[in-house]
Amino acid sequence: MANTRTTPSGTPTNVTQKHTRGGIGESTLRPDGTLKVTGEFAYSSDMWHEDMLWGQTLRSTVAHAEIVSIDVSEALAMPGVYSVLTYDDLPAEMKNYGLEIQDTPVLANGRVRHHGEPVALVAADHPETARRAAAKIKIDYRELPLVTDEASALAADAPLVHEGRDDHHAGHVPHPNIVHRQPIIRGNVEEARKRADVIVEGEYTFGMQDQAFLGPESGLAVPGEDGGVDLYVATQWLHSDLKQIAPVLGLPEEKVRMTLSGVGGAFGGREDISMQIHACLLALATNKPVKIVYNRFESFFGHVHRHPAKLHYEHGATKDGKLTHMKCRIVLDGGAYASASPAVVGNASSLSVGPYVLDDVDIEAIALYTNNPPCGAMRGFGAVQACFAYEAQMDKLAAKLGMDPVEFRQLNAMEMGTVMPTGQVVDSPAPVAELLRRVKARPLPPERQWESAGEGADVRALPGGLSNTTHGEGVVRGVGYAVGIKNVGFSEGFDDYSTARVRLEVINGEPVAMVHTAMAEVGQGGVTVHAQIARTELGVTQVTIHPADTQVGSAGSTSASRQTYMTGGAVKNTCEHVREALLEMGRRKNGSYHPAWAHAELLLEGGKVVTDGGEVLADIADILEDEAIDLELEFRHRPTVPFDLKTGQGDGHVQYTFAAHRAVVEVDTELGLVKVVELATAQDVGKALNMLSVVGQIQGGTTQGLGVAVMEEIIVDPKTAKVRNPSFTDYLIPTILDTPTIPVDVLELADPNAPYGLRGLGEAPTLSSTPAVLAAIRQATGLELNKTPIRPEALTGTL
Template sequence: MAANGAPTKITQGSRTRGGIGESTLRPDGTLKVTGEFAYSSDMWHEDMLWGQILRSTVAHAEIVSIDTSEALATAGVHAVLTYDDLPTEVKNYGLEIQDTPVLAHGKVRHHGEPVAIVAADHPETARRAAAKIKVDYRELPVITDEASATAPDAILVHEGRDDHHSGHVPHPNIVHRQPIVRGNADEAARKADVVVRGEYTFGMQDQAFLGPESGLAVPAEDGGVDLYIATQWLHSDLKQIAPVLGLPEDKVRMTLSGVGGAFGGREDLSMQIHACLLALRTGKPVKIVYNRFESFFGHVHRHPAKLYYEHGATKDGKLTHMKCRIVLDGGAYASASPAVVGNASSLSVGPYVIDDVDIEAIALYTNNPPCGAMRGFGAVQACFAYEAQMDKLAAKLGMDPVELRRLNAMEQGTIMPTGQPVDSPAPVAELLRRVKAMPMPPERQWESSEGADVRQLPGGLSNTTHGEGVVRGVGYAVGIKNVGFSEGFDDYSTAKVRMEVINGEPVATVHTAMAEVGQGGVTVHAQIARTELGVTQVTIHPADTQVGSAGSTSASRQTYVTGGAVKNACELVREKVLEIGRRKFGSYHPAWATAELLLEGGKVVTDGGEVLGDLVDVLQGETVEVEEEWRHRPTEAFDLRTGQGNGHVQYSFAAHRAVVEVDTELGLVKVIELACAQDVGKALNPLSVVGQIQGGTTQGLGVAVMEEIVVDPRTAKVRNPSFTDYLIPTILDTPTIPVDVLELADDHAPYGLRGIGEAPTLSSTPAVLAAIRDATGLELDRTPVRPEHLTGTA
């Protein structure tokens, strides 16, 4: 309030350098590219021990006995723990359903499940001691697919199941089921001039982050423990860890350590509880670092899926109806499967207007590796299928595939299949127009006057072809992804902002529990503080549990939700700073009471630029601090019978055009370009925005042509748990990725922004597949595409 009691408008948009809308550089960027950045695996503590986990060698078996005597007798070993050594009655954990045992008890349910843990004075000693533990297994039949999971005589993966989803599923081996019914798809199908059907298979993808799971647990004098950990959600970890340890949450103090990538793979616990248990048992700090082999078993993966689709259209291309059934393999434990089912079902139509739909999505319990969150979860699998259907429909109608999409594109005001209106910009047709209009890459780029540049050819440096049998293909795709947690989840974030004078300069400190996993949140938070508080110097406090929860770094939500919390806290700090200024200096200048005031460049100024005071003078001897929670608008659960409900906060959209060259004789693919057009609402940091779009695009490319965890269908064992056999795109595989950024503000979001990190992962995969189909004429109904699928030898 102004000194005279009248409201004072405080204008947004400080022109302080390094604020919102600028491409400011990452504070951790130089350290990371020079190798000086400290990741969680770099941590060290005097007198620390090393932890090691013994994992099951079979996928499904009763545990007859465990003999740890030889391991305990090994010199240098300080502790060996099994299920029987757990300190409390709480022995399971889980994101939503607490079905995952800390250490296996009675049976193992997947290959690589933790059975025992060891602490020793050297990592090699710990490894050798773990190998000496003798486990006698009695193997059981494995459940690996829908047929074996839902057969009348199927073995139950979880006997005696009793959770909040178990009452509405048709079989105990189904984690969650979500139907969505709107209109009458059967009646509408009779009006279709053309009907296309498809059965699609989506492979199991790994997050493949480069920094393996690692952390350091340090026992404290008060009986608690300090855990330094690479994670995506400190407070979620805390709520799962503390009950198992038998400690109150305030005695489990967690601090974020350097995170080497995440993409959903760090939403679930890995070695957190194990390190804490060993530290509390031995009274010494314990560090655990997975090797790459362990990492493939130590985190969840993207759900593989079977997708069954039917679309109908009139002869002029208007969609009449859609039916689909999506079967997601959740593996041995629930993890995020219920949420993945919700996303897959509610976004299964794609960014199109279809009034009559009949949808079912389920997730299974099997003995395959556990699956959970990965960038774009649920929506990625659905997008692959519905975009293949659009191409199939266009071909049958003799229409241009882009024009068919534009004809049926949703827009602001469209009603989703769940009955929820889209109340912010949905520029699907415009994104398709833009991406199609982008310049095409030159033909036959491998040719030069000096001879063929094999790096530009399918097969690359393997030098397998010089252009013989190489055919170009072009494909398009567009996708829709929700932003934020959905279905009634209390999605909020907390920010603490302090403003004070340090060494004669006004400084803002931002403290949140946001996990910086590479997305650039620490950069954006500083930009927000500079914009709202008019200071140049901003300190980002390390993320820990000494401040309220920031939620997970997932669902493209952190800039929206934690950014919103930082903005809100900064606004409250700004009000308090101006109140101090009015108290100290307001009587000397009437503008303090009447003008629209800005904090800019360390000054208090009017909207006309007149300086009213220096922030150093205003804040001298003062410290202003605010801790505030911030929530976006509420959502609601989908009806379990009809799927109706306002389940999502916001939607994001991206479109891709893929240009590929295929050696049709050898089955080799070179992706030349993946052009993208995406609406980001407001680009808070344009450089980071483009980086996120290019990164998501590359992960979509990976699952299109190379990435898949291969599981033996007879034994449910993982065949390729290494970067030797599990391939991810290198710089030589990564194409040119031109990006066209559209900014149509969402009035419901801070600064009008739109979550951006996941949408490009959706549409890049089906665009690449569409381009390969264009080059080869093959249907190609699975990911990833392998050479044998292109040469007819599969």
């Protein structure tokens, strides 16, 4: 059957889809799936080394203070302690690191800027000894004034979180406590406002969300005989870690060898350095292997979180329902260090309009430096906060106009050819109206099911399960809709590429492919997809996935919904070159005996070379004999450009992806409890390379959006900037008992610019599930509800 392959230039060429068992389009099972559900999978925290020491981090107990003195003598005197390190013991001139801005000290240098900042390190022969030794380190703090919100950050006499900034964003921000600012101006909002028959405004507050991954930060550093170090770690981007680790160790990159170990989830929380540098420092200082494993409490301080946000929106529309203009201001709290805040600002601003047609916009997004916990990447990356606000605005407009909220959205929905507020033309399918139609057309679950199910019915079998609501008279039904837009891939001129090495050889008489990339498998299923691509492109059955490490070129981060597009694209690209090399080898060996070898397009199927008519020309194993084809190639998507710092114009994104949700909730208005019965979703994935993984990703992202809607928030005390709930006892996340029915409707409208026509899909469902749930609760209660998460007191009027 026909398929479309995209060449590097973006020109479609017709090829024939290979039929190989376990190839593209099949729901092949994950090789690590059974091990994970049975508890046999080896995570990074399970690693062990002979004569291994244990590392422990001492963290600040205050949010902003000068370090007057540090006394480590008692800790060093404890039996079993091998090393204690502070800032003054760091070996290299470079003592800071960071994803984009190197503003984060490896250990606090005379000052701490947030609660839980690393101050000292201990290595000991037992984890309990290391903990007790860290507790004996005496630190004298002199507390400093706090910066905790926009008012305190931008006041005329505001303390500077980072004095003497010299990063590349410092020159275009109006205040040193602003990490980055991105305006987007298009059209004329003041003139467009005159055409509006209705105008609605809203102030929205989005809470700080934790990634809540299963496996806390952990890794093992082993000193090498060459003076280098081998690091086995759970991360999202091996090569980014490497570029930050090597300079502060004072080592060349080739002497810091990194291997990915088992990752227990990530969702953006592993993009930043956590224990990597600390373990390496202790290993080099003691000349012994050092393992660091955070407990759950420390994990809340060991990684960044989702930016909390304040968002002010104004929309106008004509009486027939057409949007006239939008004006918004988005303030993201980046916390004490920059992390990914500049890129999050870029996403929040450029996607702040949502999947709608609007020619007149005035947008400003900023991220602040404060003394709150650092915030950075999390699934949805700036677009989540914006979607929460603009979808609430769509409901307000529809209500004021007396229109159906879905029909109002469809009337203003973008499509292929729409010009984004940044001036970029959407050049692939954008089925926003169709996604909304599909979720609305789905039959609703019956109301008050506990009554219709009959006496003795098991409520666990009903949609919504055992989530926290009663079955009393005060339970009312609500239905809400939302749709969102998310970019795919690194944006704004970033050199986004991925590398794949593919080796084709004969083992025991059978052709076998080996795929080697540095892609971090964090649960997204890349290890399955890479094997499917190799089977499809090379026509072999046996594919080995080499462990990810830095002995191959960078695969970029497992984030931005980019890995299937980028590293999958790299595997596909390299396999195509391996196939051409194999066919050329076959032509040299067999071409004079069979005219079919002269065909420009020969196929690889089931370990054989065949013509498009199915005639077998040769066995792949016979062509290779004792030879092997081994190639390593890079793959890049089409270029992007930075957004203009004054107007926000520019083709800043690679690809867009869309998802829509319909939420059905039951609200106990007397107790303020919410039961989400169903979260139906529809999403365009371009091409489903593995439908089982596709559905799993959509349902997982939907559930994370549900969490921030009704329960998830890191509480930071505004007076002390200290985290009040760093545990899963007090920071609540959805369990299987809270998870509703999540029916998934998958569209496959190919993007002609992407490998196999696919779209990155993992983040989009996280956007629209949150506002859909909020819309349903509003519809049930009549309350405005402009803050996440919704707590019982907000529903019962006891705030």
